[in-house]
Amino acid sequence: MTVTLKDVATLAGVSVKTVSNVVNGYAFVKPENRRRVEEALAATGYRPNVGARNLRRGRTGFLALMVPELSIPYFGELAGLVITAAQKRGWSVLIEQTQGTRSRERETLFSLGPHLVDGALVHPEALEAADFPSPGEIPLVMLGEHAVDVPIDHVAIDNVLAAQTAVSHLASLGRTRIAAIGRNPARGTSSQRLAGYREALSSAGLSYSDTLVAPAEKWHRSVGAAAMRSLLASDSPPDAVFCFNDLLAIGALRAVAELGLRVPEDVAIVGFDNNEESAFSLPALTTIAPDKTALAEAAIDLVHRRITGDKALPPQDIQTPFALEIRESTKGR
Amino acid sequence: MTVTLKDVATLAGVSVKTVSNVVNGYAFVKPENRRRVEEALAATGYRPNVGARNLRRGRTGFLALMVPELSIPYFGELAGLVITAAQKRGWSVLIEQTQGTRSRERETLFSLGPHLVDGALVHPEALEAADFPSPGEIPLVMLGEHAVDVPIDHVAIDNVLAAQTAVSHLASLGRTRIAAIGRNPARGTSSQRLAGYREALSSAGLSYSDTLVAPAEKWHRSVGAAAMRSLLASDSPPDAVFCFNDLLAIGALRAVAELGLRVPEDVAIVGFDNNEESAFSLPALTTIAPDKTALAEAAIDLVHRRITGDKALPPQDIQTPFALEIRESTKGR
């Protein structure tokens, strides 16, 4: 059924290797033979067996991308960009979901054998240092925050600075009771954004209060809504909130609306990630907009360099740009 | 560097095949040898070369999933569910994006050689009958609407009925000027939803008018907003709108709000897809909620049956369930 090099060779009346040479663009093939082989290729509809080729070449042509969940807009958008960037370099992308649990993350990381993929882009959520495979297995690039210090390539925006930028923006509007939603000690990203939040408060001359920082196990919309409700129920509710991602912020918007308060008049809200939906929420969400395209391309670039040579390169730590996208949730219409 | 069966065999002092037998759970291996092999496996950290194994077995362990764009929430959510369902059956999923263009769709479909993946799930947007590969290449399952009639497995909800349900709901609220957003003659889905819209109008005793049907090339939020603005600018604006997907509806919500009108009092809105974000929009969106999990599982099931035998099975056409999710955009708070 399937056509192999041998079939083509028989049809063209040459050896298997000559066909292989034509397929791979080897220069020294007699024009006459090349023509016959090409005809035979066309006639049979030959397509190389990728598995066999890779077995021989020691490459697979696949990259893995590990993310918590594709249904989370940030990861859906990022995955799309990664796939596009990988495709330009001739790679196909295999996606693994971990639900953000440490056990699934470890499992996934471990299962990424050197034969399955040429390299992997991982966006860990709960991994710890000990979980990382011995270096030298396959090229690994980490996306987003590392909770821990491992000598592995890493691409992300400056989370502390970004959080600081967001909160400074709120302070610059004259808000004095600025809350935060999203604390989660188990996640590196959370710690970094919290640090930026505290830095911004202090440089604005505002004092930090634990009661203004709401925890959030999962950074989902419903959690943001619940957190916002509890913040608003306190004795001295906030007049602004920095949410650690857009989903929390979208939830917060709803909680505010349900209590009959207005955004931004009563409470200003800033998110983080710039999900596509955030430009269309009512009111539209002010948010930190990471350059996701740059992120995806930097990551693919890095893994490409690792795979093609540069073994000795010390672990890179690349920061990609971000911007504060000011919209209605802090400035009104 | 990499550990092969041979290395393990040498260490354990048995033949390669015996190690292979242990790895593959062959029953008749002397306990003593089994123990030694297992120790050697653990000591070396052996991991099978998937490529070689597949070359031998004639399977790849990969499925392809072709979608327009992962950044579109519906596809992000669906892809996540497909990956989960595939994983249960031991498959990894390779994602290809087409941007919904016919040329990229053809290209992708063609490039899915029998060696690259065991089967493919495709969600075409613009493909025509002629574009489909000769049957018998690799198992192909189509998701969502087929614009054309090809003898290929197909899983989707009943789009006509779903659209009819949505519009009947609007009619049952007493709305009489029910518009639609999303007409696009090039897309099968659009035609089906339009058909359902017309059926519902007629069974409610309402007349169809072209001026109430807004076209939409891309079903994105901004397009929905623009379409809604133009509908509202007409002489006799609608009092309800059926949007062909949630993104259009989200855009429509914004357009209504910007004109100072209220949803649902002035205009009721129904969407389609039940994206996660639609439960949190302000107001929350009434929408058709397809059972995406059922869809993903039915598709994986089907491709699994095709791959493991059932070659003779005639092309299946499976309908998965949906529900009308009634929320604030048609019923108020």
Added chain:
DNA sequence: GGTACTTTTTACATCGTTGGAACAACGTTG
């Protein structure tokens, strides 16, 4: 025509794995 060189083609081994058959060891049975 012989030599030296270049171009073109081929045979063969190989990548890591598994299926199948052959073989060896073993205990049972007649």
Added chain:
DNA sequence: CAACGTTGTTCCAACGATGTAAAAAGTACC
């Protein structure tokens, strides 16, 4: 103890492709 079935192990070929090196064909020059 020969014949036999049952277990357990090994050897060999094969999956489809490519790298290597050697063979074959062609060209140029003396």
